[in-house]
Structure formats: structure tokens, C-alpha cells
Amino acid sequence: MATSLSYREKTLYASLAAELLVYGPYFFFHQQNSVNKVAGMIIAIIALQTALQLIIAVLTRNRVTDERDRLIELRGYRAGYLTIATLMVVGLGMLWFHATFGQLHLDSRMVGLHFLSVFFGMLVIADIVKTAAQIISYRRAL
Amino acid sequence: MPVIRNQIRELRTMREMTQQELADRIGVTRQTVIAIEQDKYSPSLETAFKVALVLGVPLEQCFQYDPRGKR
Numbered sequence: 001m002a003t004s005l006s007y008r009e010k011t012l013y014a015s016l017a018a019e020l021l022v023y024g025p026y027f028f029f030h031q032q033n034s035v036n037k038v039a040g041m042i043i044a045i046i047a048l049q050t051a052l053q054l055i056i057a058v059l060t061r062n063r064v065t066d067e068r069d070r071l072i073e074l075r076g077y078r079a080g081y082l083t084i085a086t087l088m089v090v091g092l093g094m095l096w097f098h099a100t101f102g103q104l105h106l107d108s109r110m111v112g113l114h115f116l117s118v119f120f121g122m123l124v125i126a127d128i129v130k131t132a133a134q135i136i137s138y139r140r141a142l
Numbered sequence: 143m144p145v146i147r148n149q150i151r152e153l154r155t156m157r158e159m160t161q162q163e164l165a166d167r168i169g170v171t172r173q174t175v176i177a178i179e180q181d182k183y184s185p186s187l188e189t190a191f192k193v194a195l196v197l198g199v200p201l202e203q204c205f206q207y208d209p210r211g212k213r
Contacts, residue, residue, distance in 0.1 A: 004172075004173075005173075006171045006172075006173040006174075007171075008171075009173070062171070062172075064165075064169075064170070064171050065171070066169065066170035066171050066174050067170065067174075067185070067186050067189060068170065068171070068173075068174045068177065068183055068185075069171070069174075138173075140182070141144075141177075141181070141182035141183065142177070142182065142183045142184070
């Protein structure tokens with residue numbers, strides 16, 4: 001039986017594509033952190049998301065969302081929250097370990113930028129997990 | 143076997159109603175009707191009552207609870 005994608009599913013696939021397209025190169029190919037790069041990435045993701053959501057909204061005739069969509073959305077947020085909470089605990093643990101036993105000097109000039117990058121990375125991972133969890137929930141029994 | 147089974151597909155096809163028509167009348171997406179018919183989603187009580195109302199049958203004719211079922 002053909003099960004074409006609902007409006008919400010289409011927007012989720014678009015979100016995931018935009019997130020991977022923008023965040024992927026930043027986290028895997030960048031050489032040096034900078035506030036400008038992070039700001040540029042935020043602007044890029046907002047612009048890309050807006051454009052994609054607009055195109056989907058225009059092309060999709062039936063934009064109804066229902067109780068199942070809302071349940072799946074909540075499941076996604078739960079997965080995202082658990083991810084960011086776990087990453088925070090692990091990240092803070094690693095920070096403490098490196099500051100206590102390693103070479104990390106908290107008065108270093110670059111620490112602020114590293115913190116920004118790491119915490120932004122956590123947010124990005126949590127967001128990708130949230131979107132992916134929602135996509136998977138649409139394919140699985142609830 | 144799922145906890146809650148249903149006969150929506152049979153009842154719907156007997157009335158020559160499409161999934162989209164049923165979805166429109168109960169206020170959900172066609173994908174949700176598909177998920178319900180495939181026992182992949184148990185609807186809320188409100189939606190279950192709406193389905194029974196639209197199909198013109200008692201609730202227990204649409205949905206059956208199986209205490210030995212697994213979700």
C-alpha cells in the first residue's frame with residue numbers, strides 16, 4: 001500500500017537535510033573555530049530552513065497535523081532532551097578531567113571559543129537526534 | 143498480535159470510503175488512518191469514537207482490546 005509522506009514528515013526530512021548540509025561541513029571539515037563561523041552557520045540554517053519549509057508548504061495541498069503528529073513531536077523532544085542532558089554530563093565530566101589531570105588551562109584565551117563550539121555541537125547533535133527520532137517514529141508502530 | 147486491534151479497513155471498504163475521506167471526516171491525516179488500519183497506532187479515545195460514529199457502528203465493533211497482546 002502506498003503511504004506518501006504527510007506534511008509533517010516532509011518538513012522533518014527537509015529539516016534533517018538542512019541540518020546535515022549546514023552543520024556537517026562545519027563540524028567535520030573546519031580547521032579553526034570563530035564566532036563569525038558560528039554566527040554564519042546560524043544564519044545559514046535559518047535561511048535554508050525557511051526556504052525549504054516555504055517550498056514544502058506551497059507544494060503540499062493538505063497541511064493537516066493531528067494527534068499522532070503531536071505524539072511523535074513529543075517523542076522527538078524527549079529523545080533530544082535525553083541526548084543533550086547526557087552530552088552535558090559527559091562534557092562537564094571530560095572538562096573536569098582535563099582541567100584536573102590534563103593540559104586544559106581555563107584561563108587560556110581560546111577556552112571561551114572551545115566552550116562555544118562544544119556546547120553548540122551538543123545542541124546540534126541533540127537537534128539532529130530529535131529530528132531523526134521523529135522520522136523513525138513515523139516509520140515504526142507507536 | 144497488538145493490544146488493540148481494529149476492523150476499520152473492512153468496515154471502511156464495505157462503505158466504499160477511501161482512507162482520505164475517512165481521514166477528512168475524523169480530522170486526522172491519511173497517514174494516521176493507514177497507521178491505525180495497520181495496527182501501528184492506537185488512536186485517542188476521542189478519535190476512536192469519531193471513527194465509530196463516521197462508520198456508523200458501535201465502538202467495540204471497530205476496536206477490540208486483547209489483554210494478551212503485545213505492543
